[in-house]
Amino acid sequence: MTRKLRCRAIAIGVTVALALTGCGASDDTATSAGANGLEKTTIKVGHLPIPDPVGLYIAQTKGFFKEEGLTVEPEIITGGAAAIPQIENGSLDIAMTNYVSTFVAVEQGKKIKLIADMYQAAPNTFNIMVPKDSPIKTVADLKGKTVLVNNLNNIGQLAVTTQLKVAGLTAEDVKFVEKPFPDMGNAVNSGQADACWITEPFITANQSQLGFRKLADTMTGQMADFPIAGWMVSDEWAAKHPKTLAAFQRAIQKAQALASSDRKEIETQLPTYTAIKADVASVITLGVYPSELSANRLQKVADVMLEYGYLKNAIDVNSIIVTPPSQ
Template sequence: MTRKVRRRTLMLGIAATLLIAGCSGNGGSAASSGGNGLEKPTIKVGAMPIPDPASLHIAIAKGFFKDEGLTVEAIPITGGAAAGPQIESGALDISQTNYVSTFLAVSQGKKFKLVADMYQAGPNAYNIMVPKDSPIKTVADLKDKTILVNNFRNIATLAVETQLKVAGLTEKDVKYAEKPFPEMGNALQTGQADAAWITEPFITATQSKLGFRKIADTMTGQTEDLPIAGWMASDDWVQKYPKTLAAFQRAIAKAQELASNDRKEIEAMLPKYTRIDAKTASVITLGTYPSALSANRLQKVADLMLEYKYLKSPIDVKSVIAAQTDG
């Protein structure tokens, strides 16, 4: 009798263990792959030290990624266009990108997907600037002059060309030279170029410290409220890590919403990941922070690129956007 009781107790114990394991669902997987069963619980995300990717740093600081079981390491990059090779090599999982560079890369056969929105233009956030003593007064005066941009054939040159068109000029009437944003002020001061396409915080910095003048807001007319930047991953990465992607999308959307509704959150964050001090952060001009990708809004960028011959054929933007999913 005692033997039967022991055997029955043993069998009940085994059954209880199996029941607990079964009820835990993906519990074993979650333990081995990180919180919430993510395929890749730690990822590297490329971002420039400018206001555009503020929501990434807000999401890290507020624990939005942590709530999703995701650890995000922010990796500084020099430009959205330069992130493509790092995405392809796997050095970065997700990266900041500007939409012009992304659509251009996709048109050349690159397998990239846009996974979340980041930044949309606002008035006076992307200006053509000249030194205070420059003879250049209008965009028409840029004929035969050299303009600094952060990258060739990207959002900078496209934005400039929309303003050249209004002034009766084309890209053939000017010269472009590449220079990182932080170096543009000194380059203009020393005569290396005649004008520069500058974004914040460098607009405010060159105005206050060097007396630079604005000759054009490049986000007017055709480019008013133009979508500027988003988050990008490779198509293979998107397919391989759907739960990780979904966790990133949820957390970044939450941070975008916070950024769009409370400028103080952005002002508090900027000094922590950029060289923007608190005083400058409180006065710089900012664009907007959309919470979700909109194919209709982004199609405007692709159509503009087609008009200015950045693209040889139309792009259906819907095909470049990764599906929003719960993983």
């Protein structure tokens, strides 16, 4: 966020003039054609302040967007599902989304296109954790227990359910409760729940500060190498801005390649746009940053969702992705 060039007038005695500029700020200027024939040169890109969208900041610092004639204004969103209205009404051009939310939204009739892959699970990136002295020793012990997930009926609950299945249980055997990641450790220790499904940097924090232990890595078996998040636009936006879209894809692709080849690039960026400090950034477990948007890989997400009833009908992922231009 330090590179955010939007400098704002810090004025307590706001004048009416400021009121007018503040209220009337539309993006007419951003739609003028760019040097490369781009339909739009300034784009607002929404993301969560977590390690997944690091490619955006790598592309920003390395000048990959600039090379394409793009000016990217990053904005913080509160979740992939929450960002859908924002890409629909145009307050954001592009936003990150997790694939489970995306496919649920697509089934509900939302007109969304996936334009780039972002983050894929690796071992120990999403774990079920319990206090060190917990009587729960195996996933099977979760029967009748309460498990915290960050969102109900989303990737967390799906991931835990696939593990329950391996242990001979179903989702009905545990009680899922929604809780934000930062509150999970205290909630489990104060007896509100027995286990939590949690990701970084909270895995490391709960381990080192609360002594939690890993009960299971949920990104194994059916969920091994599970695609987690990507970049989305609305159908309408994709149709109106094909060149801008392709420019974004090229820049992000380069950044993803850098991220996956050099962890140092990620560690440099994390403290600039997340609240993760450099010393934490160097020890947390990170997932994979795929460069290519692969329908085959994403199809796995839709298929697993269908199997566990997260989708009622099969989705053909090919119909909702815009493949990047071949290089």
